[in-house]
Amino acid sequence: MRKPKIVILGAGYGGLxxxxxxxxxxxANEADxxxxxxxxxxxxxxxxxxxxxxxxxxxxxxxxxRDVIDRSxxxxxxxxxxxxxxxxxxxxLEKGEVSYDYLVIALGAEPETFxxxxxxxxxxxxxxxxSARQLREHIxxxxxxxxxxxxxxxERLSIVVGGAGFTGIEFLGELANRIPELCxxxxxxxxxxxxxCVEAAPMVLPGFDPELVNYATSxxxxxxxxxxxxxAIKECxxxxxxxxxxxxxxxxxxxxxxxxxxxxxxxxxxxxSGFEAxxxxxxxxxxxxxxxxxxxxxIGDSSLxxxxxxxxxxxxxxxxxxxxxxxxxxxxVALVREKSELEAFKPDIKGTVCxxxxxxxIGVVYGKKLTGSKASFMKKMIDNRALxxxxxxxxxxxxxxxxxx
Amino acid sequence: MRKPKIVILGAGYGGLxxxxxxxxxxxANEADxxxxxxxxxxxxxxxxxxxxxxxxxxxxxxxxxRDVIDRSxxxxxxxxxxxxxxxxxxxxLEKGEVSYDYLVIALGAEPETFxxxxxxxxxxxxxxxxSARQLREHIxxxxxxxxxxxxxxxERLSIVVGGAGFTGIEFLGELANRIPELCxxxxxxxxxxxxxCVEAAPMVLPGFDPELVNYATSxxxxxxxxxxxxxAIKECxxxxxxxxxxxxxxxxxxxxxxxxxxxxxxxxxxxxSGFEAxxxxxxxxxxxxxxxxxxxxxIGDSSLxxxxxxxxxxxxxxxxxxxxxxxxxxxxVALVREKSELEAFKPDIKGTVCxxxxxxxIGVVYGKKLTGSKASFMKKMIDNRALxxxxxxxxxxxxxxxxxx
Numbered sequence: 026m027r028k029p030k031i032v033i034l035g036a037g038y039g040g041l042x043x044x045x046x047x048x049x050x051x052x053a054n055e056a057d058x059x060x061x062x063x064x065x066x067x068x069x070x071x072x073x074x075x076x077x078x079x080x081x082x083x084x085x086x087x088x089x090x091r092d093v094i095d096r097s098x099x100x101x102x103x104x105x106x107x108x109x110x111x112x113x114x115x116x117x118l119e120k121g122e123v124s125y126d127y128l129v130i131a132l133g134a135e136p137e138t139f140x141x142x143x144x145x146x147x148x149x150x151x152x153x154x155x156s157a158r159q160l161r162e163h164i165x166x167x168x169x170x171x172x173x174x175x176x177x178x179x180e181r182l183s184i185v186v187g188g189a190g191f192t193g194i195e196f197l198g199e200l201a202n203r204i205p206e207l208c209x210x211x212x213x214x215x216x217x218x219x220x221x222c223v224e225a226a227p228m229v230l231p232g233f234d235p236e237l238v239n240y241a242t243s244x245x246x247x248x249x250x251x252x253x254x255x256x257a258i259k260e261c262x263x264x265x266x267x268x269x270x271x272x273x274x275x276x277x278x279x280x281x282x283x284x285x286x287x288x289x290x291x292x293x294x295x296x297x298s299g300f301e302a303x304x305x306x307x308x309x310x311x312x313x314x315x316x317x318x319x320x321x322x323x324i325g326d327s328s329l330x331x332x333x334x335x336x337x338x339x340x341x342x343x344x345x346x347x348x349x350x351x352x353x354x355x356x357x358v359a360l361v362r363e364k365s366e367l368e369a370f371k372p373d374i375k376g377t378v379c380x381x382x383x384x385x386x387i388g389v390v391y392g393k394k395l396t397g398s399k400a401s402f403m404k405k406m407i408d409n410r411a412l413x414x415x416x417x418x419x420x421x422x423x424x425x426x427x428x429x430x
Numbered sequence: 431m432r433k434p435k436i437v438i439l440g441a442g443y444g445g446l447x448x449x450x451x452x453x454x455x456x457x458a459n460e461a462d463x464x465x466x467x468x469x470x471x472x473x474x475x476x477x478x479x480x481x482x483x484x485x486x487x488x489x490x491x492x493x494x495x496r497d498v499i500d501r502s503x504x505x506x507x508x509x510x511x512x513x514x515x516x517x518x519x520x521x522x523l524e525k526g527e528v529s530y531d532y533l534v535i536a537l538g539a540e541p542e543t544f545x546x547x548x549x550x551x552x553x554x555x556x557x558x559x560x561s562a563r564q565l566r567e568h569i570x571x572x573x574x575x576x577x578x579x580x581x582x583x584x585e586r587l588s589i590v591v592g593g594a595g596f597t598g599i600e601f602l603g604e605l606a607n608r609i610p611e612l613c614x615x616x617x618x619x620x621x622x623x624x625x626x627c628v629e630a631a632p633m634v635l636p637g638f639d640p641e642l643v644n645y646a647t648s649x650x651x652x653x654x655x656x657x658x659x660x661x662a663i664k665e666c667x668x669x670x671x672x673x674x675x676x677x678x679x680x681x682x683x684x685x686x687x688x689x690x691x692x693x694x695x696x697x698x699x700x701x702x703s704g705f706e707a708x709x710x711x712x713x714x715x716x717x718x719x720x721x722x723x724x725x726x727x728x729i730g731d732s733s734l735x736x737x738x739x740x741x742x743x744x745x746x747x748x749x750x751x752x753x754x755x756x757x758x759x760x761x762x763v764a765l766v767r768e769k770s771e772l773e774a775f776k777p778d779i780k781g782t783v784c785x786x787x788x789x790x791x792i793g794v795v796y797g798k799k800l801t802g803s804k805a806s807f808m809k810k811m812i813d814n815r816a817l818x819x820x821x822x823x824x825x826x827x828x829x830x831x832x833x834x835x
Contacts, residue, residue, distance in 0.1 A: 155574075155577040155578045156578060158574045158616065159571070159574040159575050159578045161574070162567065162570050162571040162574040162575075163571060163574075165567050165570070165571075166564070166567040166568060166570075166571045169560075169563045169564040169566070169567040169568075170564050170567075172560040173560045173561060173564045211563065
């Protein structure tokens, strides 16, 4: 009897939880499990703002996939998925192809630039390990260059962060700590540096408790961050950005660094492969499969789940991706064992904490509002928990955050 | 009775030795001593290749001037000399001016680009702390960017070093050690990296013992350095360099980084102030004064001393600058005390060691040829000696090189 073949695309939070749960639940003879990922490492997407600001080394935010998978049960293939051929049940990879009986698409998000001119060319992103260290090096290079020029260009020291959502605010928190270090390192006057957050929406951290948002903005403002709320980026240029407040007030802000942290969309492979999607996200069935595709699951940032309390989609988070990975693994086991009932996924939002740098944060955990060191402690526990869920205590010891007091 | 005023321009090797020797030899009431320097720190010019490659932090190659001068005897002014008005016996500074009875010009060298097109705009230099850290950051940025691009540009990882003199070879030695670290840091395949040394002269390290030169080139070649000797850089562009071997063979070498390490000239203030000079270097009298200028000394890289054995100028080195500083200080004391006899400067070349990275070097010390760890040890002792001469044992302990085995 031929073993069914399960192919998991992506070793982010969702894909890696699926793979590690499957290797626990399945016998070696029950299924062939293949995990395909572009890199040989997993990275913590939710820690990238630290690597991007330079407050945490990029090797601290990643670990090797082979260290957490059981290679007697899961075959790891380092390759990049290009397209899914759902009729022939195979995935086209850059270096080959692989057929599947069951497919899990866990490929994560892509930056969404909303067609704003110049963003792709001139703005940096907080997207993966490669982009994070490039951004860190770019900022350092700006500081290193400042004193080399006869005519000092102060705008070289200006950093624009587009977006006051989760990633934008967390990055600002790290930057606020990093800038004084950079000033010291490169003999730059702190007062020459500007950090400007530009957000098109009328508020910071939409959906967050207003009291906590106030805490965050005043904390960041005290550290030197300027907020331009209700202000849209119209264009990004090699010299900075063009913004508009309302229709008329068009203004140029010169900046040596522009970071785009204002939104993600699902993976482009979804639409390329002919699956119906909204901004690359598939509205999945309760069992996490694509409607009409009984052999294809989508989890993580490319899946769309509606929060029925407010009739809006849940934002894509690591928390949801990991919970989906667990349900997806159980449903795959059920399919392989030919059970007819599949489990319905229901997010269990334990809390949300937005870090404001090393020692401060805001958050709601189990319904309780937290700020300061308590929130910061919770954030690190959340980060450690993600490690624990994938790799157990040994991974927490290796990669965890213990600078908690 | 008015105290004579001694003004020292520059706190490099020569200026700082002059100042620290004067503060030992002179009573507080004998003279006003003013030391003027652009930065509030001294840096080790001969260690800059390490900071530029990133093998030594730039804070390790500098120390604060106020830590080594006796402020009861020497007044330190942080300012930049613009021009010398020898008729009115004053120095125009960026932020003011200062008059002198005796002047010591110890302003160091400037890069000489021989009019090669594009070098000033597109090539990096190993000139001071600012340039060193900019170069380090530039190289890191190239490596950080490599994996960010869909279409990999291997030339981004090519580093051209123009010049196979002392600075060029020492920088190559550091780079050869640094590149494997950078490859590891940024997930770059070592075989994609090229380090190319381009030298117009028909040899590496002209004037050095040929056997030692062979040792150096084969050592560096084993570590991956390519030498293009007898090859002139015709132009530097944003994409790399154009070289010519002979008259016809013109070729483009694409490179993300071009470093110009092929020559220095005296400080431009010399010519600007109307002193006779060759490439900014003044052929000084044996007592180190400018011919016809009984109150102006020139020491260090802007002074020209002929080696009579070979009838050619001594190359500008830290060793000579420091020895000149000692003689200059004694001659200033003699002038202030109205002695008629001034001492004649005679270089005492104890040896020359060219480092090839952390653990290797070539050199001639007291007439003996050295290679490998012995030469490397001597190099570190020479570096420590420079610290000792300025700041005694405490400065050696603070900034010295003790990784000697």
